Amino acid sequence: MYEALAAIGSVMLDPYLLMLIFVTTIGGIVIGVLPGLGATTGAALLLPFTLTMSPVHAIAVLATLYVSATFAGSITAILINTPGTSAAAATTFDGFPLAQRGEAGRALGIAVVASTIGGIFSIIVLCFAAPMLARVAYEFRPPEYFALTIFGLSMLASVGAGGAVRNLIGGIFGVWLATIGAERVTSIERFMFGNYELYEGLSFVPVMIGLFAISELLVQSKKAHLVAEVISLKAVKLPSKEDYKRIWRTIARSSGIGTFIGILPAEGATVASMIGYSEARRWSKNKEEFGKGAVEGIAGAEAANNAATGGAMVPTMVLGIPGSGTTAIILVGLMVHGLRPGPYLFTEQVDTVYQIFGAMLVANIIFLAMGLYAAKLFARISMVPTSILWPIVFALSVIGAYSLSASLLDVWIALIFGVVGFFARRHGFSVAPIAVGLILGHMVEVNLQNSLKMFDGAWWLIAAQPLALLFLVLSFLGLFGSQIVKMITKQKNS
Amino acid sequence: MRSLVIPGIIALFSVVIIYLALQLRTSPPLIVGASMQPRSFPIFLMVINLLLVGIMIWQNLKNPPEPVKMEGPTTWISIGLFALFYMLTTYADFFIAIAAVVFLLSVSWGERRLLVAGLVALTVPLTLFLIFDEVLKIRFPRGLITNWYYG
Structure with a gap:
């Protein structure tokens, strides 16, 4: 624990890192308030800029962007009824009605405080839970890892906006993408169509930029001429004593809910905020105020969505299993910088890990100050015309895709995946499962191969390993649990 | 009929990938050992995809999806x-x-x-x-x- 405190403390003594966190927090808030951009697109666009940084600085920048953009989504949710990020959708339910009553400042104050507490709580949990989980994960062998990745993939059923079947199809497409290139053991070329630039496989970065940034550009093109209603903002103020009395229990509960949901592979801030909101309503004495400007509603959603950011870093860093599009990009960032996500990160690079956690902690404190004193200014940024904003995103995307390996093929890959992602979204598929599938694909195949070697081809012995069996059972329940419950209820009723 | 277009495209894609995978060279048993041939994993994935497409078709026939508006x-x-x-x-x-x-x-x-x-x-x-x-x-x-x- 002392090494954790020392590493976190070292963040405070690194002026360059502090400056990076400060600048990224501003950048993250700007990205969060711009409707359509969000943490995932922002992280995809920012990733190429981190290439020359040290691993700690690079991941700290991405993690800072993650927490600050997740918070900032609430600013536009409250002021213009348009969540800057999907995680802030639940904030609109009560944030905008409160703002319409002329209390936008109060709504933002509650959102900022709840987000900060939720975020800090989850990072404290992260500092304790991640090393413990890492100790368990040391014992994992290929069968356990294979079963774990299957569990991660099964959880894709609930990630993103598409239905379970569509999400799984997206996830499998992502896993297939990971098979492009030379096969690891035999070097037999798969699906390269004679293009030797694909020998090492598809680069993650251009695919991510395409799926998240370019496809979002095309989605936004449909909204190019929309005009939002803007609520005038007086001053952002801290919640009053009366407010605190009403919301402290909600914040505590939602922080716990958000952290727990964040830890679950493939569950993220959006699900957390929805559950945080509904639990706030369920436990509230003022249920009738919900939907009309209940402060508990804002606090419940905001504490949960920011708490989920810290929680989501647990499976990402400890198991190498990303829980969302943004953590998928952070995972790519770890790999690009030569860090091996997984339990060994906590023995080989323990200082790096805690410095990243420390950076996230500092980012939460910085956005508290920024949210309280500069929200009005940031809200104005959301008024940047889409006709200016999205062409800039295009330029950032193509240059970002090019920069990783100075290859134009990567640019074409980004554009192709942008168009594919757009049409997929148009037909109800979410792009996050494709991204997560691509990242997990290699892990699934390699661990399946190694497991088969271990058991001399007897694949069923994978399920004979207790931990692997547990993960497989959890996968089964994740996929079919609700159907089984429905069937049992139906039988009971009939 | 409209509800079969997207599942149809995905099914066609899966079949094409299976075909392409079957064209891949096989590796001598000495190298692969008890593990899989390079073609096996993509084929396995696409077979699952075809099963999911089947479920998707069933879902679409049961609850036809809303028509997707033409882009501007x-x-x-x-x-x-x-x-x-x-x-x-x-x-x-x-x-x-x-x-x-x-x-x-x-x-x-x-x-x-x-x-x-x-x-x-x-x-x-x-x-x-x-x-x-x-x-x-x-x-x-x-x-x-x-x-x-x-x-």
């Missing part, structure tokens, strides 16, 4: 501009291509102030170019302008 011209123009970007990068210059597409995207998305659109089209790629070239030491691909700049 801005979306198609944006996709068309990606093609223009490819042409300009290939035959002229990456920098010129970015500037031109940023300008045209801006105008096609409703920006009426041509001067502003032009300014954005010029300053954004230039700033990014300088950041990547001077700070990150990443060179842009060769083209009309970059040839002149790099010498």
Whole structure:
């Protein structure tokens, strides 16, 4: 624990890192308030800029962007009824009605405080839970890892906006993408169509930029001429004593809910905020105020969505299993910088890990100050015309895709995946499962191969390993649990 | 019938991948050992995909999905501009291509102030170019302008 405190403390003594966190927090808030951009697109666009940084600085920048953009989504949710990020959708339910009553400042104050507490709580949990989980994960062998990745993939059923079947199809497409290139053991070329630039496989970065940034550009093109209603903002103020009395229990509960949901592979801030909101309503004495400007509603959603950011870093860093599009990009960032996500990160690079956690902690404190004193200014940024904003995103995307390996093929890959992602979204598929599938694909195949070697081809012995069996059972329940419950209820009723 | 189009496309894609996977060379047992052939894993994935497509068809027939609205011209123009970007990068210059597409995207998305659109089209790629070239030491691909700049 002392090494954790020392590493976190070292963040405070690194002026360059502090400056990076400060600048990224501003950048993250700007990205969060711009409707359509969000943490995932922002992280995809920012990733190429981190290439020359040290691993700690690079991941700290991405993690800072993650927490600050997740918070900032609430600013536009409250002021213009348009969540800057999907995680802030639940904030609109009560944030905008409160703002319409002329209390936008109060709504933002509650959102900022709840987000900060939720975020800090989850990072404290992260500092304790991640090393413990890492100790368990040391014992994992290929069968356990294979079963774990299957569990991660099964959880894709609930990630993103598409239905379970569509999400799984997206996830499998992502896993297939990971098979492009030379096969690891035999070097037999798969699906390269004679293009030797694909020998090492598809680069993650251009695919991510395409799926998240370019496809979002095309989605936004449909909204190019929309005009939002803007609520005038007086001053952002801290919640009053009366407010605190009403919301402290909600914040505590939602922080716990958000952290727990964040830890679950493939569950993220959006699900957390929805559950945080509904639990706030369920436990509230003022249920009738919900939907009309209940402060508990804002606090419940905001504490949960920011708490989920810290929680989501647990499976990402400890198991190498990303829980969302943004953590998928952070995972790519770890790999690009030569860090091996997984339990060994906590023995080989323990200082790096805690410095990243420390950076996230500092980012939460910085956005508290920024949210309280500069929200009005940031809200104005959301008024940047889409006709200016999205062409800039295009330029950032193509240059970002090019920069990783100075290859134009990567640019074409980004554009192709942008168009594919757009049409997929148009037909109800979410792009996050494709991204997560691509990242997990290699892990699934390699661990399946190694497991088969271990058991001399007897694949069923994978399920004979207790931990692997547990993960497989959890996968089964994740996929079919609700159907089984429905069937049992139906039988009971009939 | 409409509800079968998307599952049909996915099924066709899966079948094509299975066909392509079957064309892959097999590796001698000495190398692969008790593990899988390189073709096995993609085939396994696509078989699962076909099963999921079956469920999707069943779901679509039970609850037909809402018709997807046709995209507006801005979306198609944006996709068309990606093609223009490819042409300009290939035959002229990456920098010129970015500037031109940023300008045209801006105008096609409703920006009426041509001067502003032009300014954005010029300053954004230039700033990014300088950041990547001077700070990150990443060179842009060769083209009309970059040839002149790099010498």
